[in-house]
Amino acid sequence: MLRKQDLKRISAFRWEIPASFREGMRVPVHLFADDPLLEEALGDKSMEQAVNTAMLPGLVGQVLVMPDVHQGYGFPIGGVAASRFPDGIISPGAIGYDINCGVRLLASRITLDQAESFLDDLADALYRNCPSGVGVSGHVKVSVKELERVCREGAGWALKQGFARPVDLERTEESGCLTGADPGAVSDRAKQRGRTQLGTLGAGNHFIEVDVIDQIFHDQAAAVMGLRPGHLALQIHCGSRGFGHQICSDYVREFQSVVHKYGIKLPDRELVCAPLNSPEGERYLGAMASAANYAFCNRQILAHYARRAFEEALAGKVKDWDLYQVYDIAHNMGKIETHRVAGKEVKVCVHRKGATRAFGPGFKGLPDTYRSLGQPVLVPGSMGTASWVLLGTEGSMENSFGSSCHGAGRVMSRRQAKREVWGEDLRSELERDGIHIRAGSMPGLAEEAPQAYKDVDRVIEVVVGAGIAAKVARLRPVVVIKG
Amino acid sequence: MGISEAETPVHQHALTLKADDLEILLVSFLEEILYCVETGREATDEIVFETIDTCSLNAALTCRPVLDIAKEIKAVTYHGLEIHQSGDSYETVIVFDV
Numbered sequence: 001m002l003r004k005q006d007l008k009r010i011s012a013f014r015w016e017i018p019a020s021f022r023e024g025m026r027v028p029v030h031l032f033a034d035d036p037l038l039e040e041a042l043g044d045k046s047m048e049q050a051v052n053t054a055m056l057p058g059l060v061g062q063v064l065v066m067p068d069v070h071q072g073y074g075f076p077i078g079g080v081a082a083s084r085f086p087d088g089i090i091s092p093g094a095i096g097y098d099i100n101c102g103v104r105l106l107a108s109r110i111t112l113d114q115a116e117s118f119l120d121d122l123a124d125a126l127y128r129n130c131p132s133g134v135g136v137s138g139h140v141k142v143s144v145k146e147l148e149r150v151c152r153e154g155a156g157w158a159l160k161q162g163f164a165r166p167v168d169l170e171r172t173e174e175s176g177c178l179t180g181a182d183p184g185a186v187s188d189r190a191k192q193r194g195r196t197q198l199g200t201l202g203a204g205n206h207f208i209e210v211d212v213i214d215q216i217f218h219d220q221a222a223a224v225m226g227l228r229p230g231h232l233a234l235q236i237h238c239g240s241r242g243f244g245h246q247i248c249s250d251y252v253r254e255f256q257s258v259v260h261k262y263g264i265k266l267p268d269r270e271l272v273c274a275p276l277n278s279p280e281g282e283r284y285l286g287a288m289a290s291a292a293n294y295a296f297c298n299r300q301i302l303a304h305y306a307r308r309a310f311e312e313a314l315a316g317k318v319k320d321w322d323l324y325q326v327y328d329i330a331h332n333m334g335k336i337e338t339h340r341v342a343g344k345e346v347k348v349c350v351h352r353k354g355a356t357r358a359f360g361p362g363f364k365g366l367p368d369t370y371r372s373l374g375q376p377v378l379v380p381g382s383m384g385t386a387s388w389v390l391l392g393t394e395g396s397m398e399n400s401f402g403s404s405c406h407g408a409g410r411v412m413s414r415r416q417a418k419r420e421v422w423g424e425d426l427r428s429e430l431e432r433d434g435i436h437i438r439a440g441s442m443p444g445l446a447e448e449a450p451q452a453y454k455d456v457d458r459v460i461e462v463v464v465g466a467g468i469a470a471k472v473a474r475l476r477p478v479v480v481i482k483g
Numbered sequence: 484m485g486i487s488e489a490e491t492p493v494h495q496h497a498l499t500l501k502a503d504d505l506e507i508l509l510v511s512f513l514e515e516i517l518y519c520v521e522t523g524r525e526a527t528d529e530i531v532f533e534t535i536d537t538c539s540l541n542a543a544l545t546c547r548p549v550l551d552i553a554k555e556i557k558a559v560t561y562h563g564l565e566i567h568q569s570g571d572s573y574e575t576v577i578v579f580d581v
Contacts, residue, residue, distance in 0.1 A: 073562040073580060097558040097580045134555040135521065192522050203555040204581055242521055245557040245580070249514055252561065257503050269506070269561040414581065441553065483555075 002047045004038065007031065013466040014399075016062075017051060024267070025054040031065040032400075032466045040411055040454060041069050046076035052267045053081055058088025058275075060341045060348060064400050066355050067462040068409030068454060072096070074270025077354035080403045083276065085336055085347040089264070090281050091273035092251040092288070094351035096332040099248060099288055100295035101206075101239030102173075103331070103378040103406075104303055105389065106323035107226035108233060108310070112212045112478065114318045115232060122210060123436040123479045125309035130208055130302050131200045132483035133440035138199035140301055144191050147294075148183035150198065154293030155328075158300040163199075165325075168300060170367045172328040173357060173375075176296040178335075182286025186243075187250050190287075194243025194294060199301035203440065203483030205448055206238040208306060209380070211387060211475035218472045221373050221391055225326045227473045234310075234323055235387060235475075236302050237380055239332065244291035251284045276349055285334070292333060299328055326389070327376035331356045331406035339401050350401045358392030358404035358469055377469055379460065381408045383437070383480040384430055384450035388460050388471065395467030404469040405460075408453035417452040418443055430480070439482040448482065487551040494525060496544040505537045505573075506564050512540065513559040513577065524549045556581055 007015040010030075015038060017029040029050045033041055041047055046069045053075050054063045060082050069078030074093040083089050115122065131138050140161075142150065150157045155176025158164040169176045183191075201208060211233050216222045227233065240247075255272035258280045259265075264273065274281040307323050314321040334351050341348070350357075359366055359375040366375050377390040385408065396402050412420070423442025426449050430437050439445040463469040498515055502508035519525050529545035562578040 073560040073578065097560075134552045135524070135549075189518055189522070193518070204557075242557075246518075249558045253507065253511065253514075256507055256561075269564065443553070 002042055002051070004042060007038070013462050017047070019054065022051055025051060026057065027054050027059045028062045029054050029065060030062040032462055032468065033067045034458065034462055037067045037454065037458060037462060041065070043411070045071040046078070049074060049076040050079060052271060053079060053094065055267060056081065056083065056089055056091060056271060056273060057264055058083040060084050060346060061401065064403065066405040067459045068354070068405045068407050070410045072353065074268045075353050078405065078409060079353050080355045080401055081351045082339065082348040082401050085349050086277035088276055088349060089273035090276050090284055090334055090349055091271055091351060092248050092255065092284060093270040093272065094353055095288060095334045096353045097245045097248040098239035098332055099244035099291035100330045101332045102295060102299065102329050103380055104236040104299045104328040105326040105378050106234045106303060106306070107326050108231055108323055109320045110232045110314065110318050111230050112232060113230070115314060118313055118317055119436050119479055122309065122313040123438050123481065125313040126208055126306060126479065126481050127438035129305040129309040130481065132202065132481060134203050134483065136200055137196040138301070139305065140198040141196045142198060144195065147191055147195055150297050151181045151183040151186065151290035151293055153177060154296040155300040158297050158304070163301045163304040168303065168325045171325045171369065172296060173330055174365070176300065176328065178289040178292045180286055181289035181293050182283065183290050185283040185287040186247060186290050190243050190246035190250065193246045194241065197241040197243065198298055199305065200241060200298070201238050201302060201481070201483050202241055203444055206483060207383065208302070208481040209235045209383065209477050210479035211235060211477050213473055214386065214476045215474040218391065218470065221472045224369060224373060225376060225389065225472065226324050227326070227389065233475060234306055235378070235380055236299050236306065238299060238302065240291040240295035241298060243294050247287045247291045251287065255280065288334060292330065296328065327378060329356055329378055337402065340398070350403070352403055354406050355403045356406045357402055358390070358396040359402045360392045360394040360397045363397070374470070377404050379405055379407060379456065381456035382450040382453040383448060383477055383482070384433065384435060385456055387475040388456065389473040389475070390460070390463070390469040391472055393467060393470050396469060399466070400468045404463050408456035408459060410452055411454050412452040414447040417449050418446045421446040421449040421451065435477050436479045445482055487549070489548040489550055492548065494546045496546055498542045498544055501539045503538065505566050506561065508538065508540060509566065509575065509577070510559050510561060510564070517556055517559060519546065520549060520552065554581065
């Protein structure tokens with residue numbers, strides 16, 4: 001376990017573990033944190049995992065660790081690592097089992113005052129329309145052939161099927177479709193798992209949440225995003241479901257022997273990788289893009305059914321019950337991007353696992369609406385605490401490969417949370433605070449208790465203090481749907 | 484996973500696996516069970532290993548329909564995975580991504 005004295009403070013919110021700390025490290029590790037969050041980061045294996053990650057071949061710059069970090073499998077959740085393209089590596093474990101797990105935010109023109117007496121109806125309608133829970137199938141079941149179209153087209157497939165509006169895709173990272181998807185690189189097992197799960201939320205930490213806009217910090221950006229104080233918004237947090245889980249499992253297994261083929265020595269089997277320009281690396285990139293596109297499509301279909309739920313619960317009761325896309329972002333993804341490293345433009349594969357792309361103003365790839373502002377960064381909290389809307393900054397481009405945090409970050413294991421929290425009690429407490437809960441499992445609810453997470457407001461102060469994001473709005477939950 | 488199974492109907496499945504080492508073999512075996520539960524909606528509580536060594540196994544699985552699953556498992560991981568021999572048995576801790 002690392003100790004505080006192993007890190008050197010290099011600025012108010014940035015700490016370094018030099019590459020000389022341990023033999024085999026190829027780049028330093030930089031953690032964004034204040035003192036309390038540093039202590040929390042040192043409380044589990046996440047910093048040890050960041051040191052192990054720094055041993056991956058072909059990395060450039062630093063391994064970056066966000067303030068919401070917690071330990072993952074091999075690679076810390078809240079980690080960012082960039083490898084040189086095309087001769088660096090790609091590691092499935094550095095992207096995660098839930099490929100393109102991400103968040104979508106939709107704004108509304110409904111005030112909390114108008115909707116308050118209908119929130120129970122809205123919670124019921126969302127729970128009914130948006131399938132959640134373990135082993136639950138969605139409204140949309142597809143053949144393998146159709147699934148392969150989803151892999152290639154992402155949210156575009158949903159648009160063709162009537163589940164999306166053009167502006168939804170414009171306001172989605174990569175317009176809801178990564179290029180280079182190769183369904184041929186996806187196993188039959190993954191396809192079978194994915195065929196029936198489109199438009200499903202799943203369980204665990206995934207959720208649909210209705211929030212009220214609590215505070216605005218950036219009037220211009222909030223206006224462009226359609227976020228108004230006292231109005232409702234909706235967040236959808238989920239990913240590529242069993243499809244992505246199977247793809248990651250398949251390639252983690254395959255790469256166990258691939259590392260020997262390329263003479264790569266690693267301290268942790270979950271970090272297995274392949275050169276980006278190897279046949280194995282290229283196949284994984286094609287499979288990962290397929291899962292990423294599946295996830296974009298999944299969140300799009302859920303957004304469609306969330307709109308239907310708003311209509312069912314609020315039509316005739318409020319003037320405009322529609323939901324307007326703000327943005328959709330991934331926080332588990334590998335992307336080929338160009339960044340400045342040591343004063344030079346370098347093409348890299350940025351692995352973000354539990355970290356959000358946070359491109360600053362003026363960068364290609366941002367929709368016209370947001371190009372002069374910077375990319376919206378969506379940071380959900382826990383179900384009883386705030387969520388945040390941020391903007392990517394020039395500082396994030398200079399200091400963090402255009403990346404920022406993705407959430408509050410766990411401080412308590414799921415097992416510990418279940419020991420300390422009784423699901424029914426938690427639901428009663430949240431209901432007393434005006435948060436309407438619908439959940440398929442009370443133990444599952446306990447696992448996601450607010451006390452199992454870090455203080456999201458503190459996490460936000462760090463990323464803003466470090467200059468890698470800027471505040472736009474703070475949201476607080478009023479309806480939470482869990483699987 | 485907190486699985487509830489029906490008593491019948493019962494299906495017998497033969498499983499053959501090969502792997503580079505014992506850890507990969509264990510993960511691959513558990514992945515088979517997970518796939519069976521999630522896609523086939525079948526669970527097993529009777530497994531007969533007909534042959535098993537560090538790199539391969541042949542097993543007969545008795546499977547029953549799944550009625551309910553309380554806990555979703557996304558994946559079987561290699562997180563800290565080490566298998567130790569203790570007398571004529573093996574011990575390990577396996578971590579699932581949930």
